[in-house]
Amino acid sequence: MRKAITKSGLQHLAPPPPAPGAPRSEPERQIRSTVDWSESATYGEHIWFETNVSGDFCYVGEQYCVAKMLQKSVSRRKCAACKIVVHTPCIEQLEKINFRCKPSFRESGSRNVREPTFVRHHWVHRRRQDGKCRHCGKGFQQKFTFHSKEIVAISCSWCKQAYHSKVSCFMLQQIEEPCSLGVHAAVVIPPTWILRARRPQNTLKASKKKKRASFKRKSSKKGPEEGRWRPFIIRPTPSPLMKPLLVFVNPKSGGNQGAKIIQSFLWYLNPRQVFDLSQGGPKEALEMYRRVHNLRILACGGDGTVGWILSTLDQLRLKPPPPVAILPLGTGNDLARTLNWGGGYTDEPVSKILSHVEEGNVVQLDRWDLRAEPNPEAGPEERDEGATDRLPLDVFNNYFSLGFDAHVTLEFHESREANPEKFNSRFRNKMFYAGTAFSDFLMGSSKDLAKHIRVVCDGTDLTPKIQDLKPQCIVFLNIPRYCAGTMPWGHPGEHHDFEPQRHDDGYLEVIGFTMTSLAALQVGGHGERLTQCREVLLTTSKAIPVQVDGEPCKLAASRIRISLRNQATMVQKAKRRSAAPLHSDQQPVPEQLRVQVSRVSMHDYEALHYDKEQLKEASVPLGTVVVPGDSDLELCRAHIERLRQEPEGVGAKSPTCQKLSPKWCFLDATTASRFYRIDRAQEHLNYVTEIAQDEIYILDPELLGASARPDLPTPSSPLPTSPCSPRLRSLPGDAAPPTGEELIEAAKRNDFCKLQELHRAGGDLMHRDERSRTLLHHAVSTGSKEVVRYLLDHAPTEILDAVEENGETCLHQAAALGQRTICHYIVEAGASLMKTDQQGDTPRQRAEKAQDTELAAYLENRQHYQMIQREDQETAV
Known part of the structure; x- marks a missing residue:
């Protein structure tokens, strides 16, 4: 008999219980955020993280929900392994509905260890589900009501297959089917491989000590895993x-x-x-x-x-x-x-x-050995109390250096150890490096480096050459990259007197840097190429800052020997096999591609990441490029850079001609469920045809948000150069302030220039009509994005939550009309999402009634965020 899996059937979706005799957990269980590898690990234990996610009803259901009984807001937790959400006090209640997480191991007593095993699905009810039903191919209807109990889908947290929660799509027979582990099955370690061993039950305390002593003697002859x-x-x-x-x-x-x-x-x-x-x-x-x-x-x-x-x-x-x-x-x-x-x-x-x-x-x-010993020829006057005789590492993969760069890294390292909370972002770290480097440059702490070192490479003494160069830094380089992406040996083809640089050829590149070449390194320059060698003997006569793969120290006068240790096996990211055409995998790659380029601001990218279509709408056309059909992004970048001077396909008077910032990057618009950034160092690995369908999207961090679009005024320039400007300048200085009716009429007619003119002449942007509707209410009713942005930028913040006679705010109105972009503007300006109208509806509920589920999801997410902020503020008070 076919049956649909309903909420009352949750226990049928739980993994099988442990085998008889397996250890049982206590009722009072620790809330874990890491995997338990001890012998008391619980079968099917969840891995909990705090979350502010909204829209998912507590997974235990109303009958067992503690928060429902207490009728108050409590914290929530989300399981990282199966993505269910429960209130923190409700975690223990999962035992009552017999719902465990996907099992990550198997018990030793569950079956014969030699018997072939397979993984079963781990089915989970979902109130939200992306993608399409595996059976019928239709999308999932999203239920975004905060208190909705309706299950829309059943999905497996192993293979990610999802079905509609109804008889025609998901039947009971499918529960017992073997799971394929999904598209990443080749890299997933099946839980059937991981066996929990049982400790022998007949061991006594008295005999344990004898066995341990005997075991230690035997273990010295065994491998490292058998200890x-x-x-x-x-x-x-x-x-x-x-x-x-x-x-x-x-x-x-x-x-x-x-x-x-x-x-x-x-x-x-x-x-x-x-x-x-x-x-x-x-x-x-x-x-x-x-x-x-x-x-x-x-x-x-x-x-x-x-x-x-x-x-x-x-x-x-x-x-x-x-x-x-x-x-x-x-x-x-x-x-x-x-x-x-x-x-x-x-x-x-x-x-x-x-x-x-x-x-x-x-x-x-290649990996290189470092062996350092004190220099016996160094006098006591050269000793430094803060110096050490030992290197931080005895092997390096990237580089070993001494001098200026090591001194800067040492200061950074010491500052981070003293104040770790100040170094919590990559940007801050780089800014500190820059500041320290500048101060060290002014002090000239490494200008006499050549006087205190002797370098012998493969038996050849390079000291005279180094003394002539007078470097402030010397680098022994194993890989082409150094100092966050620079190429100190130079780009391929620039070093005709030497062999091409490789990371697997058994040779080191020795490079000297003066302060001038160090500065040029950041803009594509390189250092002084000294030699390529297999072995180095370096002698220092005083304490000098050194660093090994970024680990710095101040090393006392020493003799350092560098030699090849071994070769490590690495995985190199591969270029995609072939360039797929823009519109169909069956078409041949064209000789040339004519592609529209559009820019996205960082503000819009972060705000609209949940919706590809909205992000596309928020993009700003930049121009058109013509590139070969098999172009990678590195080649395409050069064509787009030309648009910064002469945009193609865009009129000279178009606002889109504003300069493209040097920090822009490509966005992949096709290979995932959302846009994502492509690192510049990986552009040569991606073809144009793989990241774009109809047009290329790029992220410009210096572009303003949606207000920077050609059809909208920018907040930084409330009165941009436009046809409105002459009208504003022609206003007489002694004219009477405009009436409120004139302002309302301008908002109703979507006359942006007139509204600017009246405001500059002294018009009150907080004026209301006889039904208490503000100018913002009128602008929303006509769908005027320009007027809405202007009012949000110039009117007092009270206008955001002002209500008309039926209790509607401007956000209620925009949500009911399905105006997504305007809703985004109003929410980001700080409007409340908890206000209700006379029917008791929030803006989210108005969007639901308008059947705009995507807008409702966005409003619900922001509503929950505001609730958390309010709770935090009340707690702080």
């Missing part, structure tokens, strides 16, 4: 098509970005393949997964995080070593740039990142 008993065992089922992935996230990298992105990985992957490096480092996880075939690693952090993982792999001596991909979250990210992963994570969807890791090319990376 002690672990609660969990990994028993993989190898497949040539699988590339299982371990994700290591440094939550402190790049202004604490890692703490936010870890939740996304918990959703797409098995939570037991995602590790927070602040919880003990990578060693335990790598030991546990050492026997997994085709294993890959994703290091989410800066170059230091990558070096930490590579050094741990060296210690464990894994054969073969798993290749390491990079999600750059640090400040410099030079290794990530070299391997095409970009200069820093912005907002690329995690699903895209997982695809890149799976498809990436495996390459080799």
